[in-house]
Amino acid sequence: MTASLPRASVRETLAVTAGVLAPMLAQGVIVRRPAMTVLADRLQTDRRAAAILRGLRDRHGAGPVLLRIPGRDLAVVLDAGDVDRLLAGAPHPFTPANREKRSALRHVQPFGVLISDDAGRTVRRPWNEDVLDHGADLHRLHERLVRVVEEETDALAAEPVLTWDRFHQVFWRIVRRVALGDPARDDERVTELMTLLRAQANWAFLRPRSTRRLRELGRRLQAYVADADPLSLAGVVARTPAAPGTAPVGQIPHWLFAFDAAGIAAYRALALLAAHPDVLAAVREEDPADQRGLRPLARASVLESVRxxxxxxxxxxxxxxxxxxxxxxxxAGTGFAVASSFFHRDEENLPWADRFEPEIWLDGRAEASRALVPFSAGPARCPGRTLVLDLTSELVAAVVRDRGLTLSGPRRLDGGAPLPRTLAHTRLEFRG
Ligand code: HEM
Structure with missing residues (x-):
């Protein structure tokens, strides 16, 4: 009989729990808690987490290591090859509808593909890929989203200071117009409902579900699809055939939830550009007319942000x-956890681990590093990637085109020092 995975000692388990898992839970896995994000930045929790995981790998070898958690077999993945294998093996033998994710996300998107069983995934995954134009260079709504981004970012040009709160407000107007249509531009209740439901999801199984809020959200989303703006995702939803069991409107909460990450990624990309004037100048010069509509360097900057x-x-x-x-x-039933930043900042294998190096996304180096997985990989890879990169690259380009960009918050990202491992986006501020 084969021996089971190596087991961490009690002391190691406590270290991983306190130094790797607790900071993630405290910051909020489903919606970020701003104060905790600032604290994590002060303490640079990701640096400490990486040291703990490296220690585990040094002592137990590269294979996954089981933590000693009563009632739950949870293994931490420590090797890039294992990340590849795990993500390639979705949904069998490795299901994305993992126990902790199911208990958190059922609060906000009970019909989402990510937490669906096999039967649900079989119809929902291809439908999501279809509507979101997974794998395409640009989303079919590209021209529309360029216009929306231009209209909504126009006001930012004349404002002397750009803060996260202001950016977030503008970003959500863009998202609501692109996702739900122009009539949703000022429907802040939709965004508020998402935030409330996600805050509950942060508490996963410790909190009961708010069916009242879920129903209200469902009613609003259903109304946007029933009377759809044709130039929005709701319009695409209304036009796209769906097999029985797809629950088309039930997929939208995941998209809205995930757009938040896109806003954070774009805002941090702005900070990277502000700190690297040569790349900033090149992004300003980029002309999509020469690049089949794409903005490769702006995209690569967003990809660096999420790396x-x-x-x-x-x-x-x-x-x-x-x-x-x-x-x-x-x-069977073992959980596997991949702490993304451990692999994305692996200084032993990536010479550019702690630098802003957008070229890696253009010259094949990122693709060759199998454990750079900001959008996951394999059959459950993020089907929103095309749309996210399309929208955020246009957004980044519009902001840098229209205004000066000097980073003025407490964080500095220039000067050649290794970039911070943890970065509170809420504290970043720009002057013109
Ligand atoms: C910066 C923005 C985003 C990042 C970094 C991102 C990343 C990811 C990652 C890592 C996963 C896999 C999660 C897991 O396996 O547990 C995922 C799944 C998914 N993402 Fe995204 N995402 C982003 C935005 C979006 C947006 C805006 C949409 C939709 C409009 C979207 C749609 C989805 C869907 C539907 C899944 C589930 C896929 C499945 O279960 O097969 N994502 N995303």
Missing amino acids: LWPTTMVILRDSVEDTEWAGRRAR
């Missing part, structure tokens, strides 16, 4: 059958 500070802090999977890892066995 350096992954918005999905941990990728979770559960195995649905026994699996073998270099001669060791993990029982």
Whole structure:
């Protein structure tokens, strides 16, 4: 009989719990808690987390290591090859509808593909790919979203200071128009409902579901699809055939939830550009007419933003059958956790781990590093990637075109020092 995965000691388990998992939970896995994000930045929690995981790898080897958590087999993944294998193996033998994710996300998107069982995933995944134009260079709503971004960012040009709160407000107007249509531009109740439901989701199984809020959200989304603005995702939803069991409107809460990450990624990309004037100048010069409508460098800057500070802090999977890892066995039902920033900032293997190096997304280096997974990988890879990069690259380009961009908050990202491992976006501020 094969031995089971190596087990962390009690002391190591406590270190991982306190130094890796607790900071993620405290910052809020589903919606960020601003005060905790600032604290995590002060303490640079991701640096400490990486040191703990490196120690675990040094002592136990590269294979996954099981934590000693009563009632739950949870293994931390420590090797880039294992990340690849785990993500390639969705949904069998590694289901994305993992136990912790199900208990958190049921609060806000009970019909979402990410937490669906096999039958649900079979119809919902291709439908999401279809509506979101997964794998395309640009989303079919590209021209529309360029116009929306231009209209909504116009006001920012004349404002001397750009803060996160202001950016967030403008960003959500853009998202509501692109996702739900022009009539939703000022429907702040939709965004508020999402925030309230996500705050509950942060507490996962400790909190009951608010069916009242979920129903209110569902009614509003249904209304936007029923009377759809044709130039919005709601319009695409209304036109796209759906197999029985798809729950088309039930997919939208995940999109709205995930757009928040896109806003954070774009705002941090602005900070990176502000601190790297040469790249900023090149982004300003970029002409999509020469690039089949794309903005490669603006995109690469957003990708660097999510590499350096992954918005999905941990990728979770559960195995649905026994699996073998270099001669060791993990029982069916074992959870696997990939702490993204551990791999994205692996200074032992990535010479540019702590630098802003957008070229890696253009010259094949990022693709060759199998554990750079800001949008996950494999069959459950983010189907919103095309739309996210389309929208955020246009947004970044519009902001830098229209205004000066000097980073003026407490954080400095220039001067050649290694970039901070944890970055509170809420504290970043720009002057013209
Ligand atoms: C910066 C922005 C975003 C990032 C970094 C991101 C990243 C990710 C990651 C890492 C996953 C896999 C999660 C897991 O396995 O647990 C995922 C899944 C997913 N994302 Fe995104 N996402 C972003 C925005 C979006 C947006 C805006 C949409 C929709 C409009 C979207 C749609 C989805 C869907 C539907 C899934 C579930 C896929 C499945 O279960 O097969 N994402 N995303």
